[in-house]
Amino acid sequence: GAFLESLRGAIITHELQNFGQNMMGMITQQPGVVLGTLLGLLLLTILIIWVVIVSQAALIQSVAKIETFTPTSFTNAASEGAKKFWPLFWINIVAKLFTALVMAVALLPFLISFLAQGDDSHSFSALIITSFLIFVPLALLIAFILKYAAIAVVLDDLSWWKALNHAINLFFRNWLVSIEMAGLMFLVSFVLSVVVFSLIPSTFGIELAVLANKFTIINPLRVLPTAIILLLAGAWYSTFQYAAWTILYRRFSASQIVPKLLRVANDIPEYLETWMNRTKLLAAPKKSQDKK
Numbered sequence: 001g002a003f004l005e006s007l008r009g010a011i012i013t014h015e016l017q018n019f020g021q022n023m024m025g026m027i028t029q030q031p032g033v034v035l036g037t038l039l040g041l042l043l044l045t046i047l048i049i050w051v052v053i054v055s056q057a058a059l060i061q062s063v064a065k066i067e068t069f070t071p072t073s074f075t076n077a078a079s080e081g082a083k084k085f086w087p088l089f090w091i092n093i094v095a096k097l098f099t100a101l102v103m104a105v106a107l108l109p110f111l112i113s114f115l116a117q118g119d120d121s122h123s124f125s126a127l128i129i130t131s132f133l134i135f136v137p138l139a140l141l142i143a144f145i146l147k148y149a150a151i152a153v154v155l156d157d158l159s160w161w162k163a164l165n166h167a168i169n170l171f172f173r174n175w176l177v178s179i180e181m182a183g184l185m186f187l188v189s190f191v192l193s194v195v196v197f198s199l200i201p202s203t204f205g206i207e208l209a210v211l212a213n214k215f216t217i218i219n220p221l222r223v224l225p226t227a228i229i230l231l232l233a234g235a236w237y238s239t240f241q242y243a244a245w246t247i248l249y250r251r252f253s254a255s256q257i258v259p260k261l262l263r264v265a266n267d268i269p270e271y272l273e274t275w276m277n278r279t280k281l282l283a284a285p286k287k288s289q290d291k292k
Contacts, residue, residue, distance in 0.1 A: 053088045057081035059242040060154040067247060080154075087153045087160040094164065095146040099139055106135040144171050144178050151249045170252060177257050181248055185241055196233045200226050 027034045058081035065072040110131055148167035152158050158166060171178055251257055 049089070050085065053085055053092065054078060054081040056150055056242070057084040057088055057154050059239060060151050060246050063243045063246040064155055064250065067250065084154050087158075087163065088150055090160040091146060091149045091153065091163065094160075095142050095149075098142050102138045102142070103135055106131040106138075140182065141171070144182070147245045148249060151246055155246075155249070170249075174252055174257065177248070177252075177260075180260055181244065185244065188240065189237060192233060192237055196229060199229055 058077035061080045062072050062077045107128070110128065145164065145167045148170050149160070149163040152163040152166050152170075153160060156163070156166070248257075
């Protein structure tokens with residue numbers, strides 16, 4: 001709410017309009033600098049996208065080989081991942097577009113209403129929470145389908161469109177197991193976050209502020225250990241996550257997996273009966289003797 005009030009104020013006071021005019025003036029005065037900067041950012045973005053997508057394919061391929069005790073290497077994994085770049089690229093694009101569309105549908109009406117009328121920020125925050133109750137399940141659904149489609153492209157050598165269709169069918173056949181896996185991933189992420197942030201010194205935020213205000217050679221060295229911890233933890237969790245989903249996908253392909261909740265629910269009556277028998281709550285009643 002506070003952020004949106006600031007945004008509305010910037011619109012009313014024409015601060016955003018002034019920012020846009022300043023940017024246009026900069027482009028007019030120094031077109032070479034602006035064009036060079038934009039070109040550099042574009043190349044950097046392309047490089048990051050390439051590394052991310054190739055890494056996805058390489059992790060999936062390597063996990064499948066390791067599970068079947070097939071030798072693999074970093075070079076081999078990167079080479080195999082590069083071959084799957086374009087199918088995975090289109091799958092990621094479609095997933096991001098659908099996620100943005102869902103967020104726009106869930107959030108945009110409330111946002112337009114607030115910017116136009118300036119409603120109370122607290123009530124608007126409640127509307128935002130309500131909209132996210134719609135957005136989050138749909139975003140999770142898209143995330144599940146994205147994971148299964150990416151694995152199908154790499155392991156089953158499907159085109160991106162066939163992989164999406166296969167992933168949708170696979171999810172709806174195994175939606176409960178997928179939710180259980182997501183819950184397990186959240187638990188692992190939560191525990192990892194607690195461990196990692198317990199290792200980060202309490203002065204980390206101060207050090208970042210000092211680094212932002214005054215750059216010296218010593219300041220980056222002070223935050224380097226914390227940065228290494230965060231990078232290693234993030235890399236480990238990403239690898240663990242892709243390994244878990246890839247192994248689950250292979251289990252789906254091999255056989256139908258019964259959700260843990262259903263297995264527990266089926267076992268509860270047997271456990272209760274065993275417990276009650278041990279406590280003699282189900283002991284057979286004694287027959288009354290017939291009077292002679």
